[in-house]
Amino acid sequence: MNAPISTPTTARALSFVRGETLPQMPPPDDVRLSLSRRVARTYFGTPANAAITIGCILVLVWLLPPLLNWALLKATWTGNATTCREAGGACWSFIREKFLFSVFGLYPFELRWRPGLVLALFAGMVAISVQQRFWSGKLIYAWIAALAVMWGLMGGQVLGIPVPGLDPVPTRLWGGWLVTIFLAVFGAALAYPIGIVLALGRRSQRPFVRLVCVCWIEFIRGVPLISLLFIATFIVPLFMPTGVELDRLIRAQIAFIMFAAAYMAEVFRGGLQAIPKGQYEGADSIGLNYSQKMRLIVLPQALKITIPAQVNTFIGMFKDTTLVLIIGIFDFFTPSLKG
Template identity: 50%
Template sequence: MSGSNSAYVRTAILAAEPAPPGERGAMAWLRKNLLATPKDIVLTIIAVAFLAWALPHLINWLFIQAVWQGSDRTFCATAVQGGIQPDGWSGACWAFVNAKFDQFIFGRYPIGERWRPTIVGALFVLLLIPILIPKVPRKGLNALILFGALPIFSFWLLYGGFGLEIVETPLWGGLMVTLVLSFVGIAVSLPFGIVLALGRRSSMPVIRIVCVAFIEIIRGIPLITVLFMASVMLPLFLPTGWTVDKLLRALIGVAIFASAYMAEVIRGGLQAIPKGQFEGADSLGLGYWQKTRLIVLPQAIKLVIPGIVNTFIGMFKDTSLVSIIGMFDLLGIVRLNFSDANWASAVTPLTGLVFAGFVFWLFCFGMSRYSSFMERHLDTGHKR
């Protein structure tokens, strides 16, 4: 209104006020997360009481009474058993893990040739880190080297030939085999799972029936059965004189099994895409593959990142099942060393299993945290 006084209108935005003292700090977090309701208070008291009882015993066994150095079982055994412990078994026998650490990592790989898997591991880490960092450029070239060139180079370096001593795959073992199986399973299951998910949603009956049959049959069979079929039955279908390496059979079995589960995860993401996205792509004149590659798949994969990583974590842990077909992954090589008479004691097996469990947890927790990071990085409006 002309002539009205507008001097009261503020021309600058007020600075944000700090949160009230009762809404910030450690006490506010405790009230909100642990003491919000009577039920929360009771559960918190029970949890704190349990931790107060269990943690001292756990810390004492793992660290305080643990044996860190030693050359055989006598350092962890009681005096009655011929050991040096005077009044009972020691805590964790980390001397056993220290003595067998190289075997836990490399299995029975020849000692003089272990520089080869070390180089492969270093190259894998150097190529993986740029893939995981969103701001690093040339992702396509990096992925081509990581998933294309590195497996070929790694197989030559690990197996040998062309100037290198040949190391048969039955000598491979430990964490090296666990990582090989996991890497191949992840690298194969994701693209194959995408193809199977798209095929299951295809309008072509033959393709849809084949994909549905593959997914449902594989998902209905335990991984142990798949590994047995790959290890025992597959050679029966090969011509006389032909053979397939046992590690390759395990790789095929794990990849096939993971692909079926991955397909259902991806299909869930495809079904979550609004119909308007498909119609918008059609209105732009995009073909099926253009629409799928540019519009549908990026959104679907982003929505199901937790499911994808969950499948990867499950597959990483399931690699321990290859021990039933005579291969020794990390858990298998740890258990194999329990039979070493030089380290036979009551605390050796538990210590070895704790070590193996911690290694598995470390990798799985890392994948979980990176999954959360990528969810936050790619969040563009689906978060509620």
């Protein structure tokens, strides 16, 4: 052929290899778009996208001004209920006026420092607990101690033993946020171990144990919380021997614990099922007995992987404490519904 023949030494002769360096090209469009063009592309790239954006803006325009108007412009910051009605907006002055009542409810006025201290203690414990560097076994003991102190401060007695220097305050005088926090926190604290026991029981080898746990969990999960609260309010007193009475708040608290424990048990069961079988077998093969196997090998893993679900369950519990409204225990929201 008469085509030029390349030789290794003369690169210049290669027609398909460029000899000189080209000037740098600008980067592709999407990387170096100006802000305005990027916005245009993200929000109005296609007709459908443009329609969505416009729709969203319309929704915002429709919702926000009336809301702001109600919450800020027409709102009443000072004054009483009458000025509120005339203004027609949010009644912040009312909230402010009722704030202390919404926190403490009917708790004796001169003893309010005690629940105040309890709230501060609770806030402190939460602040500590959310920081990862404090996460250790000691934190659990700290919580147990804190709960006992909170109970002692609120009631003036722990387990029937009067706390020296504090007057006892019956639970029927507790109210406001305190009840919400108490129901939720003590509910969570006691539901946790019961939930673990129920979850283990549901996966037990013993058929009767399994049956009892399944019945318990399915019954509680199958009925509304409100019916458990009704049972606690109206039926449980009938189960007590003559002359023994169980406080209304404690009965609601027990209903809460049972409710939360059943849901926690299902969360833990998920965790237990997710642990590979090898872990169980490994524990068996090194000769651990059942409680060692669970305590040292299985539960630490199962509890850890279910933390997000546990948090969700607890948040749900916190919201559910508003239901005590229906059975007539003063709580956080009661004062806000007045007037």
